[in-house]
Amino acid sequence: MNRRDFVSGLCWLGVSLFVGMEALELGFGKFPSPGPGFVLFWASLVFGILSIALVVRAVMGKEGSVLLSELFKGKWLKALIAIAALFIYILFLDQAGFLLMTFGFLFVLFALGGIKPLQSAGSALVSTLVAYGIFHVALQLQFPRGPLGW
DSSP states (O other): OOOHHHHHHHHHHHHHHHHHHHHHOOOBBSSEEETTHHHHHHHHHHHHHHHHHHHHHHHHSOOOOHHHHHTTTTOOHHHHHHHHHHHHHHHHHHHHHHHHEEEEEEEEHHHHOOOOOOHHHHHHHHHHHHHHHIIIISOOOOOTTTTTTT
16 A cells, blocks of 8 residues: 555545535535536535545555656756746736747747657647637637737
């Protein structure tokens, strides 16, 4: 039995139960008109199911799972670059605009994932345009325009 996963799964299950009970106190509502606790309830339900799965895996699984530090061996630089790119995205989103900053941010992330530069640029462009089409055109959400007006 993997004790770390077992204990952490039980702790997260407790958090999930607490959040679920609080969400019910806020008011669940109905599907056509959800209350303030609607999203919290469903999120805590999914989180609880995942916590139970972790506990079951810890009990049924083998000893010697991989530690988090072992997963990032040799990949810390990429993680730090991704975090730096996120901060740059947040800092300059209003000044540069949604389209330009999102394209640049996604390009960096795709490139860090090992995708070739041309494919990274194409994937970033398509992803940015799809996000823009869904949120700005279809749902009519306002995005920062930037200095070029787009």
